[in-house]
Amino acid sequence: MESMELPVNGTKVETSRKFERDPETVRDEDLREAIWELGREGEWIVQPVPEPYYLAPTKYGRMKKIPLEHTWHHKSCGQCGHIPGYSTSIFWLNRVLGYDYFDPRDQTSCTAWNYYASATSNQAAQAAVAMRNFSAAYETGYFPLIHCGTSFGHYKEVRHELVHDAKLRRQVRSIIEKLGRPFVMPEEIVHYSEWMYAVREELAKRRQLDVSGITATVHPACHYYKLQTGDAIYDPEIYGGQRTAAVTGVVQTLGAHVADYSTWYDCCGFGFRHILVQRDFTRSFATLRKIEVMKQEANPDVVLTHDTGCVTSLDKSQFAAQAHGRNVGVPVMSESQFAALALGAHPFRVTQLHWHAVDYRSLLEKMGIDVDRAWAEFQSDVEKVKQGEMDYLTWEHVL
Amino acid sequence: MPSDRYGDVALEEKQRLFDEVKADSRYKTYLYGCYECGICVAACPSARFYDFSPRKITQTLAREDVELFYEQLNDDVWNCSQCFSCNRCPRQNSPGGLITIMREVAVKNGLRTTKEALAGYTRIIYKIMTTGTQVSPDMLQEDAFPDWGPQVKQVSENLDVWRRVLPPETLHTTGLSWQVEERTMHELYAIWKMTGTLDMIGELDEGLHDIMEEIMDDALEESGIVSE
Numbered sequence: 001m002e003s004m005e006l007p008v009n010g011t012k013v014e015t016s017r018k019f020e021r022d023p024e025t026v027r028d029e030d031l032r033e034a035i036w037e038l039g040r041e042g043e044w045i046v047q048p049v050p051e052p053y054y055l056a057p058t059k060y061g062r063m064k065k066i067p068l069e070h071t072w073h074h075k076s077c078g079q080c081g082h083i084p085g086y087s088t089s090i091f092w093l094n095r096v097l098g099y100d101y102f103d104p105r106d107q108t109s110c111t112a113w114n115y116y117a118s119a120t121s122n123q124a125a126q127a128a129v130a131m132r133n134f135s136a137a138y139e140t141g142y143f144p145l146i147h148c149g150t151s152f153g154h155y156k157e158v159r160h161e162l163v164h165d166a167k168l169r170r171q172v173r174s175i176i177e178k179l180g181r182p183f184v185m186p187e188e189i190v191h192y193s194e195w196m197y198a199v200r201e202e203l204a205k206r207r208q209l210d211v212s213g214i215t216a217t218v219h220p221a222c223h224y225y226k227l228q229t230g231d232a233i234y235d236p237e238i239y240g241g242q243r244t245a246a247v248t249g250v251v252q253t254l255g256a257h258v259a260d261y262s263t264w265y266d267c268c269g270f271g272f273r274h275i276l277v278q279r280d281f282t283r284s285f286a287t288l289r290k291i292e293v294m295k296q297e298a299n300p301d302v303v304l305t306h307d308t309g310c311v312t313s314l315d316k317s318q319f320a321a322q323a324h325g326r327n328v329g330v331p332v333m334s335e336s337q338f339a340a341l342a343l344g345a346h347p348f349r350v351t352q353l354h355w356h357a358v359d360y361r362s363l364l365e366k367m368g369i370d371v372d373r374a375w376a377e378f379q380s381d382v383e384k385v386k387q388g389e390m391d392y393l394t395w396e397h398v399l
Numbered sequence: 400m401p402s403d404r405y406g407d408v409a410l411e412e413k414q415r416l417f418d419e420v421k422a423d424s425r426y427k428t429y430l431y432g433c434y435e436c437g438i439c440v441a442a443c444p445s446a447r448f449y450d451f452s453p454r455k456i457t458q459t460l461a462r463e464d465v466e467l468f469y470e471q472l473n474d475d476v477w478n479c480s481q482c483f484s485c486n487r488c489p490r491q492n493s494p495g496g497l498i499t500i501m502r503e504v505a506v507k508n509g510l511r512t513t514k515e516a517l518a519g520y521t522r523i524i525y526k527i528m529t530t531g532t533q534v535s536p537d538m539l540q541e542d543a544f545p546d547w548g549p550q551v552k553q554v555s556e557n558l559d560v561w562r563r564v565l566p567p568e569t570l571h572t573t574g575l576s577w578q579v580e581e582r583t584m585h586e587l588y589a590i591w592k593m594t595g596t597l598d599m600i601g602e603l604d605e606g607l608h609d610i611m612e613e614i615m616d617d618a619l620e621e622s623g624i625v626s627e
Contacts, residue, residue: 075569077533080576082554084536084565091567103569105580108531108587116481118517119502120524120603123425125594132586153483165424175593178625179586222482229486267444267482274480277519279546281480285444319548352565357550378564385563392571393564 011248011258013240021061021241028230030062034163035185043169044183047138049190054198057241059225059234065188066198067145069099072137073192076148077109078308079334085352086311086333087147089340090192092350095399096343097202102142107133112154113309117272123161127172130158135181144186145195149307152191153223156231159189189231191224193246193306196335197233200253208344209367211256216338217300217330218247218258219290219314221307222267247306247335254342259298263289269317270309279317286317291328301363303332316357331360341367348378349398401466405473413469419504420460420468420497429496433457439485439494451478453485453494460497476501477516509602521607524600529614531587532576536562582622588615589626 023030039046049065056064071094079086094101111129115121137144146152162169162185173183196203225232225244235245238252248258269285271278291314294300303314315332322328337351347353347369353360364371381397384390405413420426439453440446446453456475459467476498485494505513517524527533541552554561558573569577591597592615601608619626 075577077576080570081532081534081536082539084570088565088567103567105569105578106583108579108583109527109533111527113533114523114527118520118524119499119506120599121596122503122594125590125596128590128594129587132590161425168424175590179589222484226483226486265442267480267484269444271480273477273520276523281448283546284448316547320546355554357548381564382560385560393566395566398566
């Protein structure tokens with residue numbers, strides 16, 4: 001593919017045009033007042049965002065409240081299942097910042113991966129699953145922080161449907177009440193990458209490694225910003241406010257270079273069903289439309305993203321492409337893992353990079369990490385567990 | 400133009416399924432018309448690798464072309480990636496959303512082509528519906544993911560101990576993505592039953608349905624959760 005002349009080469013737009021955002025004149029609605037109104041009418045309990053919170057700008061200039069702590073971590077199937085360093089890094093960063101959080105067992109998957117893969121569910125079931133989880137969060141007194149991009153997008157869709165469809169709302173409310181639970185809608189639906197954006201300066205203050213020599217490309221996750229599009233973080237200082245600032249804002253604040261590439265809007269090829277049973281599509285799309293383009297146009301040291309499916313597709317698809325001699329071979333991880341590394345997290349005990357497919361050694365070495373030593377330390381933990389000298393690795397071991 | 404592939408299916412049946420799609424309360428917020436601009440196709444990953452077009456599906460529904468609708472319901476909808484890149488439609492359509500509804504109708508009515516499309520997927524349905532988490536660590540097996548390279552084998556060989564060297568207490572699991580309380584799973588079963596989701600599985604795979612129903616009924620009886 002020929003390289004393209006782009007109006008954006010980093011994250012600063014080369015244009016004199018300015019776009020003023022006016023929350024009063026946007027084309028999509030701000031649901032939050034309707035949510036409070038339904039609360040006043042007794043349709044549901046509204047769980048307010050706990051203080052302290054950060055006000056982040058969204059696509060059309062509305063400010064979104066992002067809770068800093070007292071968060072209820074709505075975990076992700078794929079992150080916990082096969083990229084466990086992803087969620088571990090989010091928790092680790094909370095602990096480094098000294099923030100109070102809750103990691104629940106009274107949580108199910110949002111089940112949206114299955115819904116978008118097989119449609120073996122329906123509108124009411126999906127909404128009931130969401131509201132059961134919100135109810136569980138409310139009962140602990142902690143506020144939901146959603147780890148998965150698909151959960152986040154899907155829950156925004158559910159919220160939209162519940163606000164606009166009284167019949168659906170009553171049906172779902174009846175189900176939740178039969179479970180003996182309160183019917184609760186959070187004031188905001190918040191993705192962990194928004195929390196990362198909110199705490200980016202705090203993270204930068206605690207940075208241990210110099211990452212100024214690292215070039216990253218960012219893949220913005222489709223379900224983060226293409227579902228209910230107005231409710232995603234857009235910062236006028238990043239891409240001129242024309243693309244989401246999630247991930248990029250954090251990585252830049254940590255001091256790394258974010259390089260642009262022409263297929264940034266393309267999805268990763270996950271496909272929900274395809275990644276599990278029709279991966280020829282996923283492999284082709286992830287490598288031909290994303291990784292190879294990034295390599296050719298930006299030659300990054302690492303690809304950073306903020307969703308389960310994207311890390312999976314972009315990382316795992318490269319092995320088969322390498323066998324075909326394609327121009328691939330870039331490590332892929334979440335920005336939470338990258339930030340944790342920059343703040344001195346152990347690459348195997350915390351970011352758990354041994355679960356990733358693409359070789360990450362050159363990236364870690366460039367960041368100044370002694371990979372062999374770190375692996376030996378991790379192997380020592382493994383041996384201790386095998387020998388029964390240690391039941392589990394605990395937070396005390398990694399902080 | 401529709402092919403004659405489904406000529407043996409009565410028009411009334413095709414119309415019935417179309418009406419079912421159209422009756423979904425989301426339909427009117429996903430379809431406003433079509434400028435035929437093709438922006439959705441340009442943004443669509445599936446359109447690059449399959450004979451698939453979100454524009455054609457949107458136009459078919461807008462024109463209420465029942466014959467072509469039926470063909471797409473059988474031959475096209477499972478190619479969609481459900482990424483919703485097509486939501487950038489200037490007419491405010493959601494072709495991906497329309498496809499979600501079409502897929503739901505296809506499952507609910509047990510279409511043969513749907514059963515074929517989801518044939519290799521049913522173990523995932525079992526996992527998510529019975530445990531509350533979708534892709535558990537023990538599903539990372541070399542024979543299931545040979546194209547992901549030797550790292551998958553390393554994970555499966557070291558799975559138990561690698562899960563124990565994870566600092567979060569909730570992640571010390573192999574058959575689940577995280578520890579889910581029993582009561583939580585049972586509440587999920589009640590949701591599947593109360594919303595007719597379990598019945599949908601019956602249309603897709605009767606055997607799978609029967610197994611799951613037995614598990615769920617026993618659990619619900621034990622926990623005393625109402626599911627009617």
